[in-house]
């Protein structure tokens with residue numbers, strides 16, 4: 460994450476210098492809208508987010524002193540709102556693919572770019588459930604990122620090992636560290652042992668973890684007894700899945716290099732509500748009318764190629780506490796707690812109309828519907844006032 464954030468700042472500097480708006484994580488991971496219900500609407504929605512971010516940045520530079528902290532916060536807010544707006548495009552035009560690799564990358568970028576700790580209550584389709592199959596990514600990237608950042612989201616993550624350290628036994632301390640820092644790696648490798656996770660900085664993450672446990676004199680032998688209960692019973696760190704992976708001695712071929720792909724089909728064939736209100740930090744609010752289901756639908760099945768989204772070793776500074784309700788009574792709200800203060804206020808509004816007004820029969824609809832999602836056609840990007848939470 461740290462790396463991405465650095466890149467983002469560099470990009471912002473470029474922007475201030477007059478370059479075009481290319482910020483970290485804002486790229487469209489499904490650049491042709493393949494398999495979306497409304498590919499054209501999807502692409503034009505993404506383009507609209509670029510325009511909004513550009514005028515937002517122009518406002519920032521017009522109203523803040525060059526090089527100031529407030530300018531930098533203002534620009535960060537533009538970037539954050541663009542990342543949120545991109546997710547709105549998925550809900551509007553590509554909700555059949557909300558479990559795809561591409562959408563998961565967009566969602567991870569949203570959290571990462573806003574310095575938010577991943578939280579399943581913020582964007583209701585993320586992470587996909589563990590039994591998601593149709594139209595779902597070959598690897599649950601939400602779980603990968605969730606484990607990479609689990610220490611940020613878990614209060615007192617370090618407490619058990621601090622308690623052990625107080626006892627003054629270095630070997631026990633090292634053993635505890637083996638459990639503490641290895642279980643997220645192991646959890647990731649249990650669900651996606653052969654996937655190429657470079658887009659999430661997996662090799663850096665493993666290297667970073669190896670550094671954290673390198674003090675172990677026995678190469679983290681506690682991880683080699685094939686029984687995750689050792690770490691759980693002794694130190695309280697729980698491993699998921701059947702196998703324990705020791706980051707100091709990974710089997711060859713793991714982590715793997717299989718490209719990320721989507722399963723065929725659609726995660727959803729019925730949105731289940733005619734409108735959806737998406738509220739996301741930082742102050743993004745949009746009442747979205749999802750397009751109807753139609754025969755164009757179907758997850759993009761090519762391999763996913765994207766530049767690195769996160770590096771997985773940074774630290775988020777905010778905890779997303781928002782909740783977004785599903786279905787017809789969608790009245791979500793998301794609030795973040797920022798550590799900085801900003802004085803600038805950027806307000807933007809746009810109204811767009813999208814295609815179809817009639818619902819089509821689900822001609823291409825293959826798979827049963829899971830959650831309630833809905834139909835129809837327009838995205839009203841209402842007003843998104845940045846910094847309302849800052």
Ligand SMILES: *[C@@H]1O[C@H](CO)[C@@H](O)[C@H](O)[C@H]1NC(C)=O
Nearest residue numbers: 601602605606646649650699
């Ligand atoms: C970590 O990965 C496991 C699968 O091995 C998953 O069940 C769990 O939800 C993930 N944790 C987070 C916080 O994403």
